[in-house]
Amino acid sequence: MxxxxxxxxxxxxxxxxxxxxxxxxxxxxxxxxxxxxxxxxxxxxxxxxxxxxxxxxxxxxxxxxxxxxxxxxxxxxxxxxxxxxxxxxxxxxxxxxxxxxxxRIPNLPFDDVPVGKDEADNVELRRVGERPDFAFKPREHYELGEAMGLMDFDQAAKISGSRFTILKGALARLERALGQFMLDLHTSEHGYQEVAVPLLVRDEALFGTSQLPKFAEDQFHTTEGRWLIPTAEVPLTNLARERIIDVAELPMRVTALTPCFRSEAGSAGRDTRGMLRQHQFNKVEMVSITTSDTSVDEHERMTGAAEEVLKRLGLAYRVVTLCTGDMGFGARKTYDIEVWLPGQGAYREISSCSVCGDFQARRMNARYRAEGEKAAQFVHTLNGSGVAVGRALIAVMENYQNEDGSITVPPVLRPYMGGIDQIGGPG
Structure with missing residues (x-):
């Protein structure tokens, strides 16, 4: 606000x-x-x-x-x-x-954010990693998963409707491994504290992170008045609500692995095949609560932490600065990280890292008091995917696929897979 x-x-x-x-x-x-x-x-x-x-x-x-x-x-x-x-x-x-x-007024973009209408006007900053060169036509993740019998969209639709997926066996374990790997990386090397958060929140929490009132139709609302979280950003950022935090406690960096729930109200007809755009998905979220003079540097640091996940997984990606027309409601500046998907032959978003200034803090009355100062100031908040687990699964499947339909497990994930180095294949 x-x-x-x-x-x-x-x-x-x-x-x-x-x-x-x-x-x-x-x-x-x-x-x-x-x-x-x-x-x-x-x-x-x-x-x-x-x-x-x-x-x-x-x-x-x-x-x-x-x-x-x-x-x-x-x-x-x-x-x-x-x-x-x-x-x-x-x-x-x-x-x-x-x-x-x-x-209902969006946040004001920084002066260096490119002006544009939509994603076509986003500006690429860098490309990292080598895209794999296959001697065969790479398949999309759902083709690989269904062929192995470990990804079931039909039964999920019978249970819950469209935009849900059932994962089985080694693919379910691979998704779990990805989430655990990301949490371990962020907590052991990037200074984030793991937090287990509620998945149901009150109106005030969604208002605080600016999903309400403008984006109510994008959320799932329960009959008792609570909301399923669209991202762990909501409960993590609200850890600072209605508080005056001592400056010595800042920056406060927290992370969580949670299911996320989105109605996808505005995405009819988009990504209807596979599990790219789901009503329910897992994501590792990073949130930073900082002072006004450190938030810009924290934005670069957070983006680097998300990039490190893809580097360790050996996935090619690019980083883009979102233009003013494609940027989220509460952001002053956003970097999207887009991972290369060989099956689609395209880069697709896997992380979005935003600096919000004091926009959310005003809505939450989240403040800090600097040393020697009587008056409290509003904190600055940042949030970023570290990264979307389901999309990371898609990226691993498509980038590590073999001609026989099997998937090689990236070395960094093998300790989380009990030493398994391959999923599927003949026999």
């Missing part, structure tokens, strides 16, 4: 930033809502002052035995009290209108 004080002082900058995102201007409407709220608060303060003044005048009237004046003042105070009570309800309504309007 943006600071209304900053908006009042910088209306042109807000509208310019929104224009870079392809969004309509909003400063004038927001300032109008704020002015109405401020005028109302001024009126309430005047009423409070008059009530206090009248109370003092009653004492003077009684001291001089002017009962007529005293009764008139008592009646005036009663009227003021009723007006204040009505005014407090109006205040809540005006506060709510402004907060709702602010909650």
């Amino acid at each position: 943006l600071d209304i004080k900053w908006i009042r002082e910088n209306p042109e900058k807000l509208d310019e930033a929104l224009a870079r995102r392809g969004a309509p201007p909003a400063a004038a409407d927001l300032i109008k809502l704020d002015e109405a709220r401020r005028e109302h608060l001024k009126r309430l303060q005047e009423l409070q002052n008059r009530r206090n003044e009248a109370s003092r005048e009653i004492g003077k009237a009684k001291a001089t035995k002017d009962e007529t004046l005293a009764e008139r003042l008592i009646a005036e105070i009663a009227e003021i009290k009723a007006e204040i009570q009505d005014g407090e309800e109006t205040e809540r309504r005006l506060d709510g209108s402004l907060e709702d309007a602010l909650a």
Whole structure:
């Protein structure tokens, strides 16, 4: 959420930033809502002052035995009290209108974020690793998995509907191995603390990380009012909510491996084959809570941690900077890491690392107090996939496939597979 004080002082900058995102201007409407709220608060303060003044005048009237004046003042105070009570309800309504309007305004991109409409305008930063050169036509992951009898979409559809997958045997173990490998890497080498988090959260948690109110249709809502998490970013980032953290505790780096749940409301017809785009998938998430002067460097560090997963797995990938039109609602800058999938002959997103500034912190009232400072400041938050486990499984299957349909297990995963070095194949 943006600071209304900053908006009042910088209306042109807000509208310019929104224009870079392809969004309509909003400063004038927001300032109008704020002015109405401020005028109302001024009126309430005047009423409070008059009530206090009248109370003092009653004492003077009684001291001089002017009962007529005293009764008139008592009646005036009663009227003021009723007006204040009505005014407090109006205040809540005006506060709510402004907060709702602010909650629907996206974060402002950094100046170095490329301007564009969609993914076609993203800017490639680097390519890493060698793409495999097969002597045969590589197959897609679902062709490999179904041929081995270890990936079942039909039975999953009978149980749960479309966009679900059943993994069996060695493929189920390989997915588990990938998640454990990522957690071990991030906790032992990258300084993240593993956290086991709830998979069901309240409205306030999703609001804090800006999935609500704008993206409610993308979430799964339970009948009792909770939400299934779309990513562990939600509970991990909310670890800082309604807190004042000592600066000595920062940066706070946390990670979790969880199932994630997304309705994919806007993806009809996209990636309907296989397990690239699922309603339920596993992901290792990284979250950093930092100070305002370290968050940009932390963004580079986090992206490097996600890249290291792919380097250890021996997978070719590229890093792109998302343009303003493709960037997430709460981000100021985002790097996507796209892994090479030979079966598709394309790079596909496997991680997204974003720096959000204090946008989420304002929604969560998450602050820190620097040494020697009396006033607390809002923390800066970052989140990144470290990485999507299901997509990593797809990438391993397609990049390590053999002509006979078997899959070679990457060396770094073999300790997690009980020494198994190959899945499937003849016999």
